[in-house]
Amino acid sequence: MYEPLLIARGLTRVFKQPDGGERRVLEGIDALIAPGARIALTGPSGSGKSTLLNLLAGLDRPSGGHIEWPALDTWPGENGPRPRGVAQVFQFASLLPALDVLENVCLPRQLEDHPPPFDALRDEGLRRLAAFGLDALAHKLPEELSGGQAHRVAMVRALMARPRLILADEPTGQLDHATAQHFLDTLLTEADAADIALLVATHDADIAARLPRQWRLAQGRLHGANEALSATTPAQEAP
Numbered sequence: 463m464y465e466p467l468l469i470a471r472g473l474t475r476v477f478k479q480p481d482g483g484e485r486r487v488l489e490g491i492d493a494l495i496a497p498g499a500r501i502a503l504t505g506p507s508g509s510g511k512s513t514l515l516n517l518l519a520g521l522d523r524p525s526g527g528h529i530e531w532p533a534l535d536t537w538p539g540e541n542g543p544r545p546r547g548v549a550q551v552f553q554f555a556s557l558l559p560a561l562d563v564l565e566n567v568c569l570p571r572q573l574e575d576h577p578p579p580f581d582a583l584r585d586e587g588l589r590r591l592a593a594f595g596l597d598a599l600a601h602k603l604p605e606e607l608s609g610g611q612a613h614r615v616a617m618v619r620a621l622m623a624r625p626r627l628i629l630a631d632e633p634t635g636q637l638d639h640a641t642a643q644h645f646l647d648t649l650l651t652e653a654d655a656a657d658i659a660l661l662v663a664t665h666d667a668d669i670a671a672r673l674p675r676q677w678r679l680a681q682g683r684l685h686g687a688n689e690a691l692s693a694t695t696p697a698q699e700a701p
């Protein structure tokens with residue numbers, strides 16, 4: 463028996479339009495993420511993948527429905543609880559421009575209440591960068607990186623934070639096929655070792671096919687996710 467990392471019921475997200483109208487992006491979405499889950503999130507451009515990731519991370523509030531994070535601590539955000547232990551890797555990497563790559567990836571742990579000694583942290587950062595083939599970039603500034611390199615560094619930073627769940631938005635969007643496959647191999651290895659669940663939004667069918675569970679957004683509805691919530695108990699649900 464386990465507690466789900468996340469349960470969403472009836473999520474709806476409506477955006478106001480400049481002309482005063484409304485755009486209903488997500489409609490009645492149910493979803494469950496089990497510890498260690500490996501899920502691909504697909505759907506056409508504009509179907510609401512990033513919007514859904516922002517809701518599941520607690521960064522945005524749904525217009526209707528609700529989300530719980532049963533297995534995670536939460537802290538009181540301005541508009542409701544937000545989960546600890548969820549790392550989000552955005553579509554456009556958000557590295558701090560004044561810090562080099564190694565400093566960027568070590569930062570989340572340095573901000574902890576009881577940070578590890580910096581030497582140990584630096585060694586871990588270098589090991590993780592090397593796993594992704596990025597160690598030669600350790601002392602470069604973000605402005606010296608390509609988009610694909612910056613995105614991979616942002617993923618290393620997410621892993622360094624030791625989350626229970628990573629929500630990744632198009633992590634291979636700027637990578638060639640071979641680099642994307644190697645990136646996913648490494649990500650799966652690192653996530654397995656640390657028991658991190660992954661939800662990966664992607665347009666790359668080869669990347670999506672390598673994840674055992676598939677969610678698909680189309681016309682506001684999420685297909686492939688609510689079955690897990692309604693048809694199985696958590697104990698039966700396979701990651």
Ligand SMILES: Nc1ncnc2c1ncn2[C@@H]1O[C@H](COP(=O)(O)OP(=O)(O)OP(=O)(O)O)[C@@H](O)[C@H]1O
Pocket residue numbers: 477478485487505506507508509510511512513514553
């Ligand atoms: N803050 C916002 N205000 C108004 N509309 C928004 C906002 N955020 C997203 N939208 C709209 O919601 C829709 C879904 O956008 P979203 O970025 O979630 O799609 P996506 O599936 O991630 O697209 P892509 O694959 O191109 O990244 C789009 O029509 C977008 O313009």
